[in-house]
Amino acid sequence: MWVPELVSNEELSSKPSRSKTQGDQMQYVITAKDLTKTYGDVTAVDGISFSVPAGEAFGLLGPNGAGKSTTMKMIGGVSQRTSGSLSIMGLDPESHGPEVRAHLGVVPQQDNLDEELKVRDNLLVYGRYFGLPMSYLRPKADELLEFAQLTDKAKSKVDALSGGMKRRLTIARSLINEPRILLLDEPTTGLDPQARHILWDRLFRLKEQGVTLILTTHYMDEAEQLCDRLIVVDKGRIMAEGSPASLIREYSTREVLELRFGSERNATIGAELEGIGERLETLPDRVLIYAHDGEAALEQVSARGLRPVTSLVRRSSLEDVFLRLTGRSLVD
Protein backbone atom coordinates (compact mmCIF):
# COMPACT_ATOMS: atom_id res chain seq x y z
CA MET A 1 0.00 0.00 0.00
CA TRP A 2 2.74 2.49 0.84
CA VAL A 3 4.61 1.96 -2.44
CA PRO A 4 2.25 3.95 -4.64
CA GLU A 5 2.07 6.46 -1.85
CA LEU A 6 5.83 6.88 -2.03
CA VAL A 7 5.62 7.42 -5.76
CA SER A 8 3.01 10.10 -5.35
CA ASN A 9 5.10 11.64 -2.60
CA GLU A 10 8.03 11.80 -4.93
CA GLU A 11 5.84 13.35 -7.54
CA LEU A 12 4.68 15.93 -5.08
CA SER A 13 8.18 16.82 -4.00
CA SER A 14 9.62 16.82 -7.50
CA LYS A 15 6.91 18.92 -9.05
CA PRO A 16 7.65 22.23 -7.39
CA SER A 17 11.37 21.89 -8.03
CA ARG A 18 10.78 21.08 -11.71
CA SER A 19 8.51 24.03 -12.25
CA LYS A 20 11.00 26.16 -10.40
CA THR A 21 13.75 25.17 -12.85
CA GLN A 22 11.40 26.01 -15.68
CA GLY A 23 10.61 29.30 -14.04
CA ASP A 24 14.31 30.14 -13.83
CA GLN A 25 14.75 29.47 -17.50
CA MET A 26 11.74 31.56 -18.39
CA GLN A 27 12.86 34.39 -16.20
CA TYR A 28 15.72 35.48 -18.45
CA VAL A 29 15.11 35.87 -22.15
CA ILE A 30 18.78 36.66 -22.74
CA THR A 31 21.76 35.32 -20.83
CA ALA A 32 25.32 36.16 -21.87
CA LYS A 33 28.35 34.74 -20.09
CA ASP A 34 31.91 35.91 -20.76
CA LEU A 35 30.90 36.93 -24.25
CA THR A 36 34.01 37.71 -26.28
CA LYS A 37 34.60 38.73 -29.88
CA THR A 38 37.91 39.48 -31.50
CA TYR A 39 38.58 40.74 -35.01
CA GLY A 40 42.22 39.91 -35.63
CA ASP A 41 44.12 41.88 -32.96
CA VAL A 42 41.09 43.98 -32.03
CA THR A 43 39.07 42.75 -29.08
CA ALA A 44 35.68 44.28 -29.78
CA VAL A 45 33.88 42.57 -26.88
CA ASP A 46 35.99 41.50 -23.95
CA GLY A 47 34.22 39.01 -21.72
CA ILE A 48 30.91 40.61 -20.85
CA SER A 49 28.14 38.88 -18.88
CA PHE A 50 24.57 39.98 -18.35
CA SER A 51 21.03 38.64 -18.11
CA VAL A 52 17.82 40.27 -19.21
CA PRO A 53 14.43 39.26 -17.79
CA ALA A 54 11.35 39.32 -20.00
CA GLY A 55 9.73 42.71 -20.39
CA GLU A 56 12.71 44.73 -19.29
CA ALA A 57 14.18 47.65 -21.20
CA PHE A 58 17.87 46.92 -21.01
CA GLY A 59 20.51 49.32 -22.25
CA LEU A 60 24.12 49.15 -23.39
CA LEU A 61 25.56 52.60 -22.90
CA GLY A 62 29.01 53.39 -24.19
CA PRO A 63 31.05 55.51 -26.57
CA ASN A 64 31.74 54.66 -30.21
CA GLY A 65 33.84 51.54 -30.53
CA ALA A 66 32.78 50.18 -27.14
CA GLY A 67 31.54 46.95 -28.71
CA LYS A 68 27.80 47.60 -28.52
CA SER A 69 26.96 46.75 -32.12
CA THR A 70 29.15 43.68 -32.02
CA THR A 71 27.25 42.45 -28.96
CA MET A 72 23.94 43.06 -30.74
CA LYS A 73 25.10 41.12 -33.77
CA MET A 74 26.08 38.18 -31.63
CA ILE A 75 22.66 38.22 -29.96
CA GLY A 76 21.06 38.15 -33.42
CA GLY A 77 23.32 35.27 -34.42
CA VAL A 78 24.76 37.13 -37.41
CA SER A 79 28.20 37.40 -35.86
CA GLN A 80 29.97 34.41 -34.41
CA ARG A 81 31.40 34.88 -30.96
CA THR A 82 35.02 34.05 -30.29
CA SER A 83 34.24 32.59 -26.86
CA GLY A 84 31.70 32.66 -24.07
CA SER A 85 28.11 31.49 -24.08
CA LEU A 86 24.88 33.08 -25.15
CA SER A 87 21.30 31.95 -24.74
CA ILE A 88 18.29 33.66 -26.31
CA MET A 89 14.92 32.22 -25.26
CA GLY A 90 16.91 29.16 -24.22
CA LEU A 91 18.59 28.77 -27.62
CA ASP A 92 22.11 29.40 -28.85
CA PRO A 93 21.82 31.92 -31.70
CA GLU A 94 24.87 30.48 -33.41
CA SER A 95 23.46 27.00 -33.86
CA HIS A 96 19.78 28.06 -34.05
CA GLY A 97 20.07 31.35 -35.94
CA PRO A 98 16.79 31.27 -37.89
CA GLU A 99 14.88 29.94 -34.88
CA VAL A 100 16.24 32.59 -32.52
CA ARG A 101 15.64 35.37 -35.01
CA ALA A 102 12.01 34.30 -35.31
CA HIS A 103 11.62 35.73 -31.79
CA LEU A 104 13.59 38.88 -32.49
CA GLY A 105 12.91 42.22 -34.05
CA VAL A 106 16.11 43.89 -35.17
CA VAL A 107 16.79 47.57 -35.78
CA PRO A 108 20.41 47.69 -36.92
CA GLN A 109 22.60 50.75 -36.44
CA GLN A 110 22.44 51.47 -40.15
CA ASP A 111 19.05 51.27 -41.83
CA ASN A 112 19.05 48.43 -44.33
CA LEU A 113 15.64 48.94 -45.86
CA ASP A 114 15.01 47.40 -49.26
CA GLU A 115 15.50 50.39 -51.56
CA GLU A 116 14.07 48.52 -54.52
CA LEU A 117 10.69 48.14 -52.83
CA LYS A 118 8.04 50.65 -51.83
CA VAL A 119 7.39 51.49 -48.18
CA ARG A 120 4.48 49.12 -47.57
CA ASP A 121 6.09 46.37 -49.66
CA ASN A 122 9.10 46.56 -47.39
CA LEU A 123 6.88 45.43 -44.52
CA LEU A 124 5.12 42.71 -46.52
CA VAL A 125 8.30 41.22 -47.95
CA TYR A 126 10.05 41.30 -44.59
CA GLY A 127 7.12 39.44 -43.08
CA ARG A 128 7.40 36.80 -45.79
CA TYR A 129 11.00 36.22 -44.69
CA PHE A 130 9.54 35.00 -41.40
CA GLY A 131 7.24 32.64 -43.27
CA LEU A 132 4.13 34.66 -42.37
CA PRO A 133 1.08 34.44 -44.67
CA MET A 134 -0.18 37.41 -46.66
CA SER A 135 -3.62 37.23 -45.01
CA TYR A 136 -1.87 38.12 -41.74
CA LEU A 137 0.63 40.53 -43.26
CA ARG A 138 -1.70 42.86 -45.16
CA PRO A 139 -3.65 44.18 -42.14
CA LYS A 140 -0.51 44.01 -39.99
CA ALA A 141 1.44 46.18 -42.44
CA ASP A 142 -1.31 48.81 -42.42
CA GLU A 143 -1.41 48.76 -38.65
CA LEU A 144 2.37 49.22 -38.42
CA LEU A 145 2.34 52.04 -40.96
CA GLU A 146 -0.19 53.74 -38.73
CA PHE A 147 2.01 53.11 -35.70
CA ALA A 148 5.02 54.59 -37.49
CA GLN A 149 2.93 57.52 -38.80
CA LEU A 150 3.77 56.56 -42.36
CA THR A 151 0.32 55.66 -43.69
CA ASP A 152 0.37 58.42 -46.30
CA LYS A 153 3.81 57.24 -47.45
CA ALA A 154 2.71 53.64 -48.03
CA LYS A 155 3.29 53.81 -51.77
CA SER A 156 6.39 56.00 -51.67
CA LYS A 157 9.85 54.85 -52.57
CA VAL A 158 12.13 54.31 -49.61
CA ASP A 159 14.72 56.83 -50.75
CA ALA A 160 12.05 59.55 -50.75
CA LEU A 161 11.76 59.25 -46.95
CA SER A 162 13.54 61.50 -44.46
CA GLY A 163 16.04 60.02 -42.02
CA GLY A 164 13.49 59.98 -39.22
CA MET A 165 10.88 58.31 -41.42
CA LYS A 166 13.34 55.63 -42.51
CA ARG A 167 14.18 54.95 -38.90
CA ARG A 168 10.49 54.64 -38.02
CA LEU A 169 9.97 52.33 -40.98
CA THR A 170 12.88 50.17 -39.85
CA ILE A 171 11.29 49.95 -36.40
CA ALA A 172 7.88 49.19 -37.89
CA ARG A 173 9.49 46.48 -40.01
CA SER A 174 11.17 44.96 -36.97
CA LEU A 175 7.71 44.51 -35.39
CA ILE A 176 6.15 42.61 -38.29
CA ASN A 177 6.64 39.21 -36.59
CA GLU A 178 5.40 40.47 -33.20
CA PRO A 179 8.82 39.88 -31.63
CA ARG A 180 9.26 39.17 -27.95
CA ILE A 181 12.63 40.86 -27.97
CA LEU A 182 13.43 44.02 -29.86
CA LEU A 183 17.10 44.82 -30.53
CA LEU A 184 17.61 48.53 -31.15
CA ASP A 185 21.12 49.60 -32.12
CA GLU A 186 21.36 53.37 -31.65
CA PRO A 187 17.75 53.90 -32.70
CA THR A 188 17.88 57.71 -32.66
CA THR A 189 21.44 58.54 -33.68
CA GLY A 190 21.42 61.19 -36.39
CA LEU A 191 17.81 62.22 -35.81
CA ASP A 192 16.64 65.70 -34.90
CA PRO A 193 15.16 66.20 -31.41
CA GLN A 194 11.55 66.07 -32.59
CA ALA A 195 12.05 62.83 -34.48
CA ARG A 196 13.80 61.38 -31.42
CA HIS A 197 10.88 62.21 -29.17
CA ILE A 198 8.40 60.60 -31.56
CA LEU A 199 10.56 57.48 -31.57
CA TRP A 200 10.91 57.39 -27.81
CA ASP A 201 7.14 57.62 -27.53
CA ARG A 202 6.75 54.60 -29.84
CA LEU A 203 9.31 52.64 -27.86
CA PHE A 204 7.53 53.45 -24.61
CA ARG A 205 4.33 52.01 -26.02
CA LEU A 206 6.08 48.82 -27.00
CA LYS A 207 7.54 48.54 -23.55
CA GLU A 208 4.09 48.94 -22.04
CA GLN A 209 2.94 46.08 -24.21
CA GLY A 210 5.55 43.84 -22.65
CA VAL A 211 8.16 43.70 -25.41
CA THR A 212 11.68 43.22 -24.07
CA LEU A 213 13.83 46.06 -25.37
CA ILE A 214 17.59 45.77 -25.80
CA LEU A 215 18.91 49.17 -26.65
CA THR A 216 22.34 50.55 -27.37
CA THR A 217 23.01 54.24 -27.25
CA HIS A 218 25.68 56.77 -26.60
CA TYR A 219 23.09 59.31 -25.53
CA MET A 220 22.77 59.37 -21.77
CA ASP A 221 19.37 61.07 -21.88
CA GLU A 222 18.09 58.28 -24.10
CA ALA A 223 19.38 55.67 -21.69
CA GLU A 224 17.84 57.51 -18.74
CA GLN A 225 14.52 57.89 -20.51
CA LEU A 226 14.11 54.39 -21.82
CA CYS A 227 16.12 51.92 -19.78
CA ASP A 228 15.05 50.11 -16.64
CA ARG A 229 18.57 48.84 -16.25
CA LEU A 230 21.76 49.26 -18.18
CA ILE A 231 25.38 48.34 -18.44
CA VAL A 232 28.00 50.97 -19.06
CA VAL A 233 30.42 49.55 -21.61
CA ASP A 234 33.85 50.81 -22.55
CA LYS A 235 36.46 49.05 -24.69
CA GLY A 236 34.42 45.86 -24.71
CA ARG A 237 34.17 45.65 -20.92
CA ILE A 238 31.35 46.31 -18.47
CA MET A 239 32.27 49.23 -16.24
CA ALA A 240 29.07 49.31 -14.17
CA GLU A 241 25.59 47.87 -14.10
CA GLY A 242 22.30 49.03 -12.60
CA SER A 243 19.27 51.25 -13.07
CA PRO A 244 20.01 54.81 -14.24
CA ALA A 245 19.06 56.18 -10.82
CA SER A 246 21.12 53.66 -8.87
CA LEU A 247 24.16 54.22 -11.09
CA ILE A 248 23.91 57.95 -10.55
CA ARG A 249 23.51 57.41 -6.81
CA GLU A 250 26.48 55.09 -6.69
CA TYR A 251 28.92 56.90 -8.95
CA SER A 252 27.90 60.53 -8.70
CA THR A 253 26.41 63.11 -6.36
CA ARG A 254 22.88 64.42 -6.53
CA GLU A 255 23.87 67.66 -8.21
CA VAL A 256 26.67 69.05 -10.33
CA LEU A 257 27.97 72.58 -10.48
CA GLU A 258 29.41 73.43 -13.87
CA LEU A 259 31.78 76.37 -13.96
CA ARG A 260 33.52 78.02 -16.89
CA PHE A 261 36.47 80.26 -16.22
CA GLY A 262 37.78 80.54 -19.76
CA SER A 263 40.05 77.93 -21.29
CA GLU A 264 43.32 79.14 -19.68
CA ARG A 265 41.99 79.50 -16.14
CA ASN A 266 40.11 76.18 -16.22
CA ALA A 267 43.31 74.18 -16.07
CA THR A 268 44.80 75.99 -13.07
CA ILE A 269 41.70 76.80 -11.04
CA GLY A 270 41.49 73.31 -9.58
CA ALA A 271 43.72 74.06 -6.61
CA GLU A 272 41.69 77.12 -5.66
CA LEU A 273 38.45 75.12 -5.66
CA GLU A 274 39.89 72.39 -3.46
CA GLY A 275 37.52 71.26 -0.72
CA ILE A 276 34.28 72.45 -2.31
CA GLY A 277 31.83 69.62 -2.97
CA GLU A 278 32.77 65.97 -2.87
CA ARG A 279 34.76 65.72 -6.06
CA LEU A 280 36.21 67.93 -8.74
CA GLU A 281 36.54 67.13 -12.43
CA THR A 282 38.51 69.41 -14.74
CA LEU A 283 37.57 69.28 -18.42
CA PRO A 284 39.16 71.37 -21.19
CA ASP A 285 36.22 73.76 -21.36
CA ARG A 286 34.77 73.65 -17.85
CA VAL A 287 35.16 72.51 -14.28
CA LEU A 288 32.63 70.17 -12.67
CA ILE A 289 32.06 70.21 -8.94
CA TYR A 290 30.13 67.24 -7.65
CA ALA A 291 28.05 68.18 -4.62
CA HIS A 292 24.84 67.20 -2.90
CA ASP A 293 23.72 70.81 -3.02
CA GLY A 294 24.95 72.69 -6.07
CA GLU A 295 23.73 76.13 -4.99
CA ALA A 296 25.57 75.83 -1.70
CA ALA A 297 28.72 74.89 -3.58
CA LEU A 298 28.32 77.91 -5.81
CA GLU A 299 28.06 80.14 -2.75
CA GLN A 300 31.30 78.67 -1.45
CA VAL A 301 32.96 79.44 -4.78
CA SER A 302 31.80 83.04 -4.59
CA ALA A 303 32.88 83.26 -0.96
CA ARG A 304 36.44 82.43 -2.09
CA GLY A 305 36.29 85.41 -4.38
CA LEU A 306 36.26 83.34 -7.56
CA ARG A 307 34.21 84.73 -10.44
CA PRO A 308 33.37 82.13 -13.10
CA VAL A 309 32.27 83.40 -16.52
CA THR A 310 29.24 81.14 -16.36
CA SER A 311 27.86 78.79 -13.75
CA LEU A 312 25.16 76.17 -13.92
CA VAL A 313 23.67 73.83 -11.36
CA ARG A 314 22.12 70.64 -12.72
CA ARG A 315 21.20 67.16 -11.61
CA SER A 316 23.74 64.41 -12.11
CA SER A 317 23.32 62.32 -15.24
CA LEU A 318 24.75 59.13 -16.67
CA GLU A 319 27.29 61.33 -18.44
CA ASP A 320 28.77 62.02 -15.02
CA VAL A 321 28.73 58.33 -14.21
CA PHE A 322 30.64 57.63 -17.38
CA LEU A 323 33.13 60.39 -16.71
CA ARG A 324 33.71 59.03 -13.24
CA LEU A 325 34.18 55.48 -14.48
CA THR A 326 36.43 56.18 -17.45
CA GLY A 327 37.78 59.69 -17.01
CA ARG A 328 36.40 60.47 -20.45
CA SER A 329 33.34 62.12 -21.92
CA LEU A 330 30.71 59.88 -23.49
CA VAL A 331 30.13 62.02 -26.56
CA ASP A 332 33.16 63.86 -27.85
Next chain:
Amino acid sequence: MSTLAESHNPGGHSVTEAARNRRFGPMYSRNVKAVIARGLMATKSSNWMVMLSGFFEPVLYLISMGVGLGAIVGAVQGPGGQEISYAAYIAPALLAVSAMNGAVYDSTWNVFFKMNFAKLYQGMLYTSLGPLDVAMGEIFLALLRGLLYATGFTAVMGIMGLITTPWAILMIPASVLIAFGFASFGMGITSFMKTFQQMDWINFVMLPMFLFSATFYPLSVYPQYIQWLIQAMPLWHGVELLRQISVGIFSPATAIHVGYYLVMIVLGVMLTAGRLRKLFLK
Protein backbone atom coordinates in the same frame (compact mmCIF):
# COMPACT_ATOMS: atom_id res chain seq x y z
CA MET B 1 -3.29 57.74 -33.14
CA SER B 2 -2.09 54.18 -32.98
CA THR B 3 -4.14 51.08 -33.31
CA LEU B 4 -1.18 48.93 -32.38
CA ALA B 5 -1.70 49.35 -28.66
CA GLU B 6 -4.98 47.45 -28.77
CA SER B 7 -4.09 44.68 -31.12
CA HIS B 8 -0.42 44.17 -30.44
CA ASN B 9 0.06 41.25 -28.17
CA PRO B 10 3.69 40.16 -28.17
CA GLY B 11 4.03 36.49 -28.79
CA GLY B 12 0.32 36.01 -28.53
CA HIS B 13 -0.80 36.06 -32.15
CA SER B 14 -1.49 32.57 -33.37
CA VAL B 15 0.02 33.15 -36.82
CA THR B 16 3.28 34.60 -35.54
CA GLU B 17 3.33 31.91 -32.87
CA ALA B 18 3.00 29.22 -35.53
CA ALA B 19 5.77 30.82 -37.59
CA ARG B 20 8.02 30.74 -34.55
CA ASN B 21 7.36 27.11 -33.86
CA ARG B 22 8.59 25.97 -37.24
CA ARG B 23 11.72 23.84 -37.19
CA PHE B 24 14.84 25.37 -38.65
CA GLY B 25 18.42 24.42 -39.25
CA PRO B 26 21.17 26.98 -38.74
CA MET B 27 21.54 27.51 -42.48
CA TYR B 28 18.16 26.84 -43.98
CA SER B 29 14.53 27.56 -43.04
CA ARG B 30 12.74 26.11 -46.09
CA ASN B 31 11.62 29.56 -47.16
CA VAL B 32 13.31 30.06 -50.53
CA LYS B 33 9.99 31.25 -51.93
CA ALA B 34 10.09 34.43 -49.82
CA VAL B 35 13.41 35.37 -51.41
CA ILE B 36 12.01 34.62 -54.85
CA ALA B 37 8.86 36.64 -54.14
CA ARG B 38 11.01 39.58 -53.12
CA GLY B 39 13.06 39.32 -56.29
CA LEU B 40 9.95 39.29 -58.46
CA MET B 41 8.51 42.28 -56.62
CA ALA B 42 11.79 44.16 -57.05
CA THR B 43 11.83 43.60 -60.83
CA LYS B 44 8.84 45.93 -60.99
CA SER B 45 11.15 48.81 -60.13
CA SER B 46 14.26 47.38 -61.73
CA ASN B 47 16.10 48.74 -64.71
CA TRP B 48 14.20 47.49 -67.72
CA MET B 49 16.86 48.76 -70.08
CA VAL B 50 19.42 46.44 -68.50
CA MET B 51 16.92 43.58 -68.59
CA LEU B 52 16.05 44.16 -72.24
CA SER B 53 19.62 44.72 -73.37
CA GLY B 54 20.48 41.31 -71.93
CA PHE B 55 17.91 39.87 -74.33
CA PHE B 56 18.72 41.99 -77.38
CA GLU B 57 22.49 41.68 -77.25
CA PRO B 58 22.65 38.12 -78.62
CA VAL B 59 19.81 38.90 -81.04
CA LEU B 60 21.81 41.80 -82.47
CA TYR B 61 24.89 39.58 -82.75
CA LEU B 62 22.80 36.98 -84.55
CA ILE B 63 21.47 39.50 -87.05
CA SER B 64 24.76 41.32 -87.72
CA MET B 65 27.08 38.31 -87.76
CA GLY B 66 24.64 35.66 -88.92
CA VAL B 67 22.92 37.59 -91.65
CA GLY B 68 25.70 40.08 -92.51
CA LEU B 69 28.79 37.92 -92.17
CA GLY B 70 26.80 34.88 -93.24
CA ALA B 71 26.30 36.43 -96.69
CA ILE B 72 30.07 36.24 -97.24
CA VAL B 73 30.70 32.96 -95.41
CA GLY B 74 27.84 31.04 -97.02
CA ALA B 75 27.01 27.58 -95.73
CA VAL B 76 29.17 25.81 -93.15
CA GLN B 77 29.44 22.28 -91.80
CA GLY B 78 27.10 21.49 -88.88
CA PRO B 79 27.61 18.98 -86.03
CA GLY B 80 26.60 15.98 -88.12
CA GLY B 81 28.69 17.02 -91.12
CA GLN B 82 25.64 18.43 -92.96
CA GLU B 83 25.55 21.87 -94.55
CA ILE B 84 23.84 24.60 -92.51
CA SER B 85 23.67 28.37 -92.85
CA TYR B 86 26.22 30.43 -90.93
CA ALA B 87 23.39 32.02 -88.92
CA ALA B 88 22.13 28.58 -87.90
CA TYR B 89 25.72 27.69 -86.94
CA ILE B 90 26.28 30.60 -84.56
CA ALA B 91 22.72 30.96 -83.17
CA PRO B 92 22.98 28.13 -80.57
CA ALA B 93 26.43 29.38 -79.58
CA LEU B 94 25.03 32.86 -78.96
CA LEU B 95 22.24 31.31 -76.93
CA ALA B 96 24.86 29.58 -74.75
CA VAL B 97 26.70 32.88 -74.38
CA SER B 98 23.56 34.71 -73.34
CA ALA B 99 22.75 32.00 -70.78
CA MET B 100 26.26 32.42 -69.42
CA ASN B 101 26.15 36.22 -69.40
CA GLY B 102 22.77 36.44 -67.70
CA ALA B 103 23.69 33.92 -65.03
CA VAL B 104 27.10 35.45 -64.39
CA TYR B 105 25.70 38.96 -64.21
CA ASP B 106 22.99 37.96 -61.73
CA SER B 107 25.19 35.77 -59.59
CA THR B 108 28.29 37.95 -59.49
CA TRP B 109 27.69 41.66 -60.02
CA ASN B 110 24.17 41.64 -58.63
CA VAL B 111 25.13 39.53 -55.65
CA PHE B 112 28.25 41.60 -55.06
CA PHE B 113 26.24 44.81 -55.09
CA LYS B 114 23.45 43.54 -52.85
CA MET B 115 25.98 42.10 -50.45
CA ASN B 116 28.33 45.03 -50.13
CA PHE B 117 26.27 48.11 -50.90
CA ALA B 118 22.54 47.54 -50.67
CA LYS B 119 23.01 45.48 -47.46
CA LEU B 120 20.06 43.46 -48.68
CA TYR B 121 21.36 40.17 -47.38
CA GLN B 122 22.17 41.64 -43.98
CA GLY B 123 18.51 42.61 -43.71
CA MET B 124 17.32 39.20 -44.85
CA LEU B 125 19.59 37.39 -42.44
CA TYR B 126 18.20 39.27 -39.45
CA THR B 127 14.96 37.37 -40.09
CA SER B 128 14.36 33.66 -39.81
CA LEU B 129 15.83 33.14 -43.27
CA GLY B 130 19.04 31.14 -43.36
CA PRO B 131 21.96 31.78 -45.72
CA LEU B 132 20.94 28.81 -47.84
CA ASP B 133 17.43 30.20 -48.39
CA VAL B 134 18.98 33.43 -49.63
CA ALA B 135 21.52 31.73 -51.90
CA MET B 136 19.04 29.32 -53.43
CA GLY B 137 16.49 32.08 -53.98
CA GLU B 138 19.05 34.26 -55.74
CA ILE B 139 20.26 31.40 -57.93
CA PHE B 140 16.68 30.55 -58.82
CA LEU B 141 16.02 34.14 -59.88
CA ALA B 142 19.12 34.09 -62.06
CA LEU B 143 17.84 30.91 -63.70
CA LEU B 144 14.39 32.36 -64.20
CA ARG B 145 15.92 35.26 -66.09
CA GLY B 146 18.03 32.81 -68.09
CA LEU B 147 14.87 30.86 -68.91
CA LEU B 148 13.11 33.98 -70.23
CA TYR B 149 16.10 34.98 -72.38
CA ALA B 150 16.47 31.48 -73.75
CA THR B 151 12.79 31.22 -74.62
CA GLY B 152 12.85 34.60 -76.33
CA PHE B 153 16.01 33.83 -78.27
CA THR B 154 14.70 30.46 -79.37
CA ALA B 155 11.57 32.19 -80.63
CA VAL B 156 13.70 34.63 -82.61
CA MET B 157 15.57 31.69 -84.11
CA GLY B 158 12.25 30.21 -85.13
CA ILE B 159 11.11 33.45 -86.72
CA MET B 160 14.38 33.68 -88.66
CA GLY B 161 13.81 30.19 -89.97
CA LEU B 162 16.84 28.76 -88.17
CA ILE B 163 14.92 25.94 -86.48
CA THR B 164 14.60 22.81 -88.53
CA THR B 165 13.85 20.14 -85.92
CA PRO B 166 11.49 19.76 -82.93
CA TRP B 167 14.56 18.81 -80.87
CA ALA B 168 15.42 22.51 -80.85
CA ILE B 169 12.85 23.10 -78.12
CA LEU B 170 15.27 21.28 -75.77
CA MET B 171 17.66 24.20 -76.17
CA ILE B 172 15.55 26.01 -73.57
CA PRO B 173 16.07 23.56 -70.66
CA ALA B 174 19.67 23.05 -71.79
CA SER B 175 20.23 26.81 -71.55
CA VAL B 176 18.88 26.74 -68.01
CA LEU B 177 21.33 23.94 -67.22
CA ILE B 178 24.17 26.08 -68.56
CA ALA B 179 22.93 29.09 -66.59
CA PHE B 180 22.72 26.97 -63.43
CA GLY B 181 26.33 25.90 -63.83
CA PHE B 182 27.57 29.45 -64.22
CA ALA B 183 25.26 30.91 -61.56
CA SER B 184 26.20 28.45 -58.82
CA PHE B 185 29.91 28.78 -59.59
CA GLY B 186 29.69 32.54 -60.02
CA MET B 187 28.12 33.03 -56.62
CA GLY B 188 30.75 30.87 -54.96
CA ILE B 189 33.52 32.88 -56.62
CA THR B 190 31.87 36.19 -55.75
CA SER B 191 32.03 35.24 -52.08
CA PHE B 192 35.81 35.67 -52.31
CA MET B 193 35.60 39.10 -53.90
CA LYS B 194 36.16 42.19 -51.83
CA THR B 195 36.72 45.01 -54.33
CA PHE B 196 35.58 46.17 -57.75
CA GLN B 197 39.05 45.48 -59.13
CA GLN B 198 38.69 41.83 -58.18
CA MET B 199 35.27 41.76 -59.80
CA ASP B 200 36.88 42.92 -63.06
CA TRP B 201 38.78 39.64 -63.20
CA ILE B 202 35.46 38.00 -64.02
CA ASN B 203 35.22 39.99 -67.28
CA PHE B 204 38.84 39.16 -67.93
CA VAL B 205 37.89 35.47 -68.03
CA MET B 206 34.50 35.83 -69.70
CA LEU B 207 35.39 37.86 -72.77
CA PRO B 208 38.06 35.51 -74.21
CA MET B 209 35.83 32.57 -73.36
CA PHE B 210 33.05 34.20 -75.39
CA LEU B 211 35.29 34.89 -78.39
CA PHE B 212 37.27 31.67 -78.57
CA SER B 213 34.89 28.87 -77.47
CA ALA B 214 34.08 27.81 -81.05
CA THR B 215 31.39 30.48 -81.00
CA PHE B 216 31.96 31.89 -84.48
CA TYR B 217 34.13 29.24 -86.10
CA PRO B 218 35.02 25.63 -85.44
CA LEU B 219 37.61 24.53 -82.91
CA SER B 220 39.69 22.90 -85.65
CA VAL B 221 41.30 26.21 -86.63
CA TYR B 222 43.38 26.09 -83.44
CA PRO B 223 46.53 24.06 -82.75
CA GLN B 224 45.90 20.96 -80.65
CA TYR B 225 47.02 22.35 -77.24
CA ILE B 226 44.78 25.42 -77.61
CA GLN B 227 41.92 23.09 -78.44
CA TRP B 228 42.50 21.19 -75.20
CA LEU B 229 42.53 24.42 -73.22
CA ILE B 230 39.24 25.53 -74.73
CA GLN B 231 37.68 22.12 -74.22
CA ALA B 232 38.49 22.40 -70.53
CA MET B 233 36.42 25.61 -70.33
CA PRO B 234 32.70 25.45 -69.53
CA LEU B 235 31.40 27.63 -72.34
CA TRP B 236 32.70 25.36 -75.10
CA HIS B 237 30.64 22.48 -73.67
CA GLY B 238 27.57 24.71 -73.62
CA VAL B 239 28.12 25.85 -77.21
CA GLU B 240 28.60 22.28 -78.46
CA LEU B 241 25.63 20.98 -76.49
CA LEU B 242 23.23 23.58 -77.87
CA ARG B 243 24.63 23.23 -81.37
CA GLN B 244 23.94 19.49 -81.31
CA ILE B 245 20.44 20.02 -79.96
CA SER B 246 19.67 22.70 -82.57
CA VAL B 247 20.01 20.15 -85.37
CA GLY B 248 18.91 17.14 -83.36
CA ILE B 249 22.11 15.18 -83.93
CA PHE B 250 23.62 13.62 -80.83
CA SER B 251 26.81 11.71 -80.04
CA PRO B 252 28.52 10.27 -76.95
CA ALA B 253 30.00 13.76 -76.52
CA THR B 254 26.48 15.03 -75.71
CA ALA B 255 26.57 13.09 -72.46
CA ILE B 256 30.00 14.53 -71.66
CA HIS B 257 28.72 18.09 -72.18
CA VAL B 258 25.69 17.50 -69.95
CA GLY B 259 27.89 15.72 -67.39
CA TYR B 260 30.32 18.65 -67.38
CA TYR B 261 27.51 20.97 -66.30
CA LEU B 262 26.12 18.58 -63.72
CA VAL B 263 29.55 18.37 -62.11
CA MET B 264 29.90 22.15 -62.32
CA ILE B 265 26.53 22.65 -60.60
CA VAL B 266 27.37 20.22 -57.80
CA LEU B 267 30.81 21.73 -57.21
CA GLY B 268 29.43 25.26 -57.51
CA VAL B 269 26.66 24.71 -54.99
CA MET B 270 29.07 23.01 -52.61
CA LEU B 271 31.53 25.87 -52.95
CA THR B 272 28.79 28.45 -52.41
CA ALA B 273 27.26 26.62 -49.44
CA GLY B 274 30.70 26.19 -47.90
CA ARG B 275 31.41 29.88 -48.28
CA LEU B 276 28.03 31.08 -47.04
CA ARG B 277 28.79 31.07 -43.35
CA LYS B 278 31.94 33.05 -44.01
CA LEU B 279 30.11 35.28 -46.46
CA PHE B 280 27.21 36.17 -44.22
CA LEU B 281 28.13 35.31 -40.64
CA LYS B 282 31.37 37.03 -39.74
